Structures are given as structure tokens and as C-alpha cells.
Amino acid sequence: MDPEPTIDAMRTAAQALRSGDARERARAIQVAQDALDAAKALALSELQISRDHELDGASTLNAWVRNELRLNAGQATALVRNVSALDELSLVADAATAGRISAAHVRVFVYGIRHVSLTTMREFEDVFVTVALEHDPGELFEAVKHLKDVTHPEDLDDAWEKGMDKEDFAVNAVPDGWHVHGFLGTTTGAKLKKVIDSVSAPHDAEDTRTGSQRRVQGLDHLLTSILGNGLPSDKGIKPHMSVFVDADTLQAAAEHVQHADQHPGYLPKPMPPVEPATLAGHGAIGPNLLMYFACVSDFTAFLMKTDGGTRQAQVLNAGRERYQPNQLQRRSVIARQTGVCATPSCHHTHLEIHHVIWWSLGGTTDLDLLVGLCSRCHHLLHRGRLHIAGNAADGFTFTTRSGRPLRRRRRTSFVRAA
Incomplete structure (x- = not known):
């Protein structure tokens, strides 16, 4: 480690403390503090290699930091974790020891090493250091998180599944x-x-209510309206939600889920590093959830044109004209299944209409290729845990992720023969 950048930052802070400008003092003190945080992390790196912390009776570096530097467990863990980023990313270490980026910035690089990969973070290190120099740690985290979403889109579906569970x-x-x-x-x-x-x-510019007051009062008015006018007999009118996705991402996601659907029990085809789809108001979503939104009739998928990497507000396609089954088709599917979910051994009666050959994969809205599934089974299908093949005329077949067929149990008759 070259100590000069840190020494220079400390010298500048010492000089600023003698001046009468509080702004300069505050800036110089912050730079010196950031430089000292980085120097401390690098010193801990040397201590970790030499294991000299054991000379003071500490079995781990983390314990030594708590005992000797009097930091709590959270502070000690964060400081020790920063060691990895400063050891592995030279540009980050240079900026940190000069006090140009803070320990909070370095923690974002630690996140990137753990959740993106060291190789990829090194590839984009100069870009991220530039972001860190010009923005706060939150902005840097969003940039690293975006790279994670691009390179590991399957993690988005994992997060969705964990949330469902x-x-x-x-x-x-x-x-x-x-x-x-x-x-x-x-x-x-x-x-x-x-x-x-x-x-x-x-309500208007004169509305002085706090955000919490507006949320509670708005919810109260909504519930009052629902109770006053009666609950809807079916789903009622849903809020409109938008998913924005590039054409390449949609195609890659369709191939990804098609491979998983055609090869149950095997690892799915990896997603290429494409721009992830975005659910308005939420953020990036994975390929399986994207295909679920493409399947649910109350959502409209928009394809956006890209030109030289810049997103343009030109809609190429807003969905097919006959994507939604009409009311007669819906009623026919429900009547064909006597109002019960088509999945064997499932008895739920609140059904969503699913295209057996997915619309995104060229399927049509034909009555024989529509099936009624409860919300739970519909989600299981789009999470790759349930597979459906066949048609209504020849019969649908249901299999699990491992390829095990599901069969409807026969009902035992208790009618006595005459």
C-alpha cells in the first residue's frame, strides 16, 4: 500500500482545520475519514494474511476488530468485508485510499464481487469507479444491481419464487x-x-395531508365504496400494470421457458445476458415471471424499439387482437371442467384461463387449447413446477418438474347395486 495519498488527505484536513471556512473543513475531514477507513481496511488485510490477530488472543480477524478497535459486530463485519474489494480491485483501492470514495462505496463493490462475480466487476471496474466518484453509494448500488440483473436474470425468478413461498x-x-x-x-x-x-x-396543490394520511384515507374511501356498492361477483376491474421488455429479451425468455417445459427434470437453458424486462413500479423481473405476465390476460406486453442502445418510445407491438379469450370461451372452459381447476387433485374453483401452447410461443386462442387453472396452479406452472400438454379433445396431461405424471383420483362409489 502506498501511504502517500492517505497522508496527503490527512495533511489537507489538518490545514483546513485552521481555516475559518466551515465548508472546506467539512469536505477535507470527510476525505480524510474516507482515506483512513480504506487504510484501516488494508491494514486489516495484512493482519488477516499474517494472522497476527492471534497474538492478542483473537481467533478471527472479526473478533480482533471488535476487541481492539471497539466496534460492534455489524461495524466489524462491514469493515472486514471491505478488505476483499480493496485487495481484488486496484482502482477501487486507489480511489479509497485517496479519500475520493467512501467505505459505503466500497461495500457496494463487495456486493458486486459476491453477487455478480469478481471477473465481471474487474471488467467494469473503471466504469463503476467513475460512477462512485460522481454519485452517492445508492446510485452506485443501482448501477451494480442492474449489472447483476443483466448477467444473472435467473436470480430475479429465484427472488420471485422465494417471495411467493x-x-x-x-x-x-x-x-x-x-x-x-x-x-x-x-x-x-x-x-x-x-x-x-x-x-x-x-387532491391539488393545497392538499397538506401527509403521505400516511392520504394512504389511509384513500384506502378508507376505497373500502367504503366497495362495501357500499357490493363486492364484485368475479374479479371486477383490475388495475392496469405494464411490463416493458426488449424484443431480444422476450425471445430469449420464451426459448428459456420452452426448453424447461419440454425437458422437465433437467436444468433449464441458460438465459443470455440481455436487458431484463421491467415491471412498472417494481423493477427488473426474470424470464419466468415475464412469461407469466404474458400469459395473464389482464396484462399488456409492450415491445420497445432500441436504436444504438438508446430506448425509444416507439411501440412496435401491444399484444394480439384476440389474445384474450372471449366471454363465451371462458364460460365454455369453466363448464367443461365443472368449475374446478383442471389440475388433478386440485379442487379450487376460482379459475384463470391459460393457453396450453403459450401465446408467446405461437399458441392460439382456440377452445381446445385453453384450460382453466386456479391461481396457485397457474403460478406453479409458470415457476416450472407443473407442466401441461395435450388438448381438450384428446385430454390434457399433467406432470411435475421431475416428469412424474399427475392423475386424477377415481371417486369411490357407495351406491348399492339393485
Whole structure:
């Protein structure tokens, strides 16, 4: 480590402390503090290699930091983690030891090494250091997170699935009102966010209510309207949600899910590093969730033209004219299944209409190629845990991810023969 940049930052801070300009003092002190944080992390790197922390009775570097530097566990862990970025990324180390970027910036590079890859972070190191020099750690994190979404789109679907698995929502009475708590997955949360945003918008420039007041009052007006006019017999009118996706991404996602659908039990075809689809108001989404949105009739997919890497606001395609099954087709599918989900051993009755040959893969809205699935089974299908083949005329076949067929159980008859 070259100590001169850090020494220069400390010398500048010492000189600024003698001046009467508080702004210059604050800037110089911050630069010196950032430089010292980096120098401290590099010193810890040397200590980790030599294992001299054991001379003070500390079995780990983290324990030594807590004992000798009197930092709490969280601070110690963050400081030790920064060691990896400064050891592996020379441009980051140079900027940090000069006090040009903060320890918080360095933690973002640690995130990139762990969740993107060291090789990729080295490839874009100069770009990210430039971002760090000009922006706060939050802006840098968004840039690194975007690279992660591009290079590891499967992680987006993993996050979606994990969210689905831990969904919960409860409204419990407490002495002073009601306690609302839980966790919503990507799609349900986006719908709620859309509704709350629409009912809590300020009335005008003179609306002085706080954001929390507007949200609660908007929700109250919405619930009052629903109760006053009766609950919808079916789904009612859903909020409109938009998914923006490049043509290359849509094609790659279709091939990705088609491969998984045709080869159950095998690893899916890897997604190429393309620009991820974006759910308005939420952010980047993975290929499986994109295909789910393409399948659900209440969502419209927009294809956007790109020119030299710059997104243009020119709509190429807003969906096919007959993508939505008409009312007669919906009723026919439900009547054919006697109002019950088509998946064997599933008895749910609230059904969504699914294209057996996915619309995104060239399927048509023909009655024999439509099937009614409950919301749970529909999500399982788009998460790759359920597969459907065949048609209504010859019969549908259902298989699990491993290729095991699902069969509907026969009902035992208790009618006594005459």
C-alpha cells in the first residue's frame, strides 16, 4: 500500500482545520475519514494474511476488530468485508485510499464481487469507479444491481419464487385499532401498490395531508365504496400494470421457458445476458415471471424499439387482437371442467384461463387449447413446477418438474347395486 495519498488527505484536513471556512473543513475531514477507513481496511488485510490477530488472543480477524478497535459486530463485519474489494480491485483501492470514495462505496463493490462475480466487476471496474466518484453509494448500488440483473436474470425468478413461498397477510384487532402486517410477492404487491397510489394521490396543490394520511384515507374511501356498492361477483376491474421488455429479451425468455417445459427434470437453458424486462413500479423481473405476465390476460406486453442502445418510445407491438379469450370461451372452459381447476387433485374453483401452447410461443386462442387453472396452479406452472400438454379433445396431461405424471383420483362409489 502506498501511504502517500492517505497522508496527503490527512495533511489537507489538518490545514483546513485552521481555516475559518466551515465548508472546506467539512469536505477535507470527510476525505480524510474516507482515506483512513480504506487504510484501516488494508491494514486489516495484512493482519488477516499474517494472522497476527492471534497474538492478542483473537481467533478471527472479526473478533480482533471488535476487541481492539471497539466496534460492534455489524461495524466489524462491514469493515472486514471491505478488505476483499480493496485487495481484488486496484482502482477501487486507489480511489479509497485517496479519500475520493467512501467505505459505503466500497461495500457496494463487495456486493458486486459476491453477487455478480469478481471477473465481471474487474471488467467494469473503471466504469463503476467513475460512477462512485460522481454519485452517492445508492446510485452506485443501482448501477451494480442492474449489472447483476443483466448477467444473472435467473436470480430475479429465484427472488420471485422465494417471495411467493413466504407470502402472508393478516389484519388483527388490537385495543387501539387494527394491526396490518405480512409480506406480499411481486405481483400481489405491485397490484396493491397501484391501487394505493391511485387512491392516495394529492387532491391539488393545497392538499397538506401527509403521505400516511392520504394512504389511509384513500384506502378508507376505497373500502367504503366497495362495501357500499357490493363486492364484485368475479374479479371486477383490475388495475392496469405494464411490463416493458426488449424484443431480444422476450425471445430469449420464451426459448428459456420452452426448453424447461419440454425437458422437465433437467436444468433449464441458460438465459443470455440481455436487458431484463421491467415491471412498472417494481423493477427488473426474470424470464419466468415475464412469461407469466404474458400469459395473464389482464396484462399488456409492450415491445420497445432500441436504436444504438438508446430506448425509444416507439411501440412496435401491444399484444394480439384476440389474445384474450372471449366471454363465451371462458364460460365454455369453466363448464367443461365443472368449475374446478383442471389440475388433478386440485379442487379450487376460482379459475384463470391459460393457453396450453403459450401465446408467446405461437399458441392460439382456440377452445381446445385453453384450460382453466386456479391461481396457485397457474403460478406453479409458470415457476416450472407443473407442466401441461395435450388438448381438450384428446385430454390434457399433467406432470411435475421431475416428469412424474399427475392423475386424477377415481371417486369411490357407495351406491348399492339393485
